[in-house]
Amino acid sequence: VDKLPEFDATEVVEILYSLVSKELKHTDEVTIPKYLVDIMGALSQQLSGEVYAPFISSIQLAVRASSDQTKVTYQANSFSLLVGAILLMSDIQFKEEDPFLYPVANNNGVINKFDIVLMIPPFGRKVSEIGPDLHNRFSRADANGDVKALEHGLAQCSGRLIALVPEGILHRSGYDFELRKMIIEKGILDTVINLPSPIFTQSKMGAVIL
Numbered sequence: 001v002d003k004l005p006e007f008d009a010t011e012v013v014e015i016l017y018s019l020v021s022k023e024l025k026h027t028d029e030v031t032i033p034k035y036l037v038d039i040m041g042a043l044s045q046q047l048s049g050e051v052y053a054p055f056i057s058s059i060q061l062a063v064r065a066s067s068d069q070t071k072v073t074y075q076a077n078s079f080s081l082l083v084g085a086i087l088l089m090s091d092i093q094f095k096e097e098d099p100f101l102y103p104v105a106n107n108n109g110v111i112n113k114f115d116i117v118l119m120i121p122p123f124g125r126k127v128s129e130i131g132p133d134l135h136n137r138f139s140r141a142d143a144n145g146d147v148k149a150l151e152h153g154l155a156q157c158s159g160r161l162i163a164l165v166p167e168g169i170l171h172r173s174g175y176d177f178e179l180r181k182m183i184i185e186k187g188i189l190d191t192v193i194n195l196p197s198p199i200f201t202q203s204k205m206g207a208v209i210l
Helices: 009-024 032-042 055-065 082-088 145-155 175-186
Strands: 052-053 070-074 093-094 114-119 155-167 207-209
Touching: 032 055, 032 155, 032 207, 052 055, 055 070, 055 082, 055 114, 114 145, 145 155, 145 175, 175 207
Parallel strands: 052 070, 052 114, 070 093, 114 155
Antiparallel strands: 155 207
8 A cells, every 4th residue: 555645734724724714704713824824833833842722713723733743732612513623633632611711720720831822812802702810811801802812822821922913902002002011011022923914714804923
């Protein structure tokens, strides 16, 4: 029997998503081009260790990280049939919980720290949909969902956070400004990559990589 040809898992995922992109238009699940998956993956490879990929749209990043033989924890409060099929074909550890409500923690309730956090959080999540924070991750209870998503990622990270977020987080006032100020004052911002629009197959919203 001839040896089966090797394949790029991220390319397979991109093909699968392209086949069902119309069905995803009315869900929180978005997809990004493979070159962006590769960019974010390459940024993460500057460190080694365990990867955390919260939120449903981070599945492409989780697959990219796991293809490098890295231990990956993927967390989402729901998943599509496509994501379910991808998880069955991979070694990714899946936690079916809302990252906003239930951060990954040990049995004593202490939040786990991951070497690398790769994420595409839901854009514009309403504060009323997030619920209370029992782990002191969020600076303000009434902060918007984009800010809380980044604060969640930072709370679970001990090394490098790489996030695809709305470009508005760079110039909006209020809580977005306070988040930018905190990141700069702590000296933890390494790179800002402003991306051309549109990058999502389901939306024309602009985005940046932090």
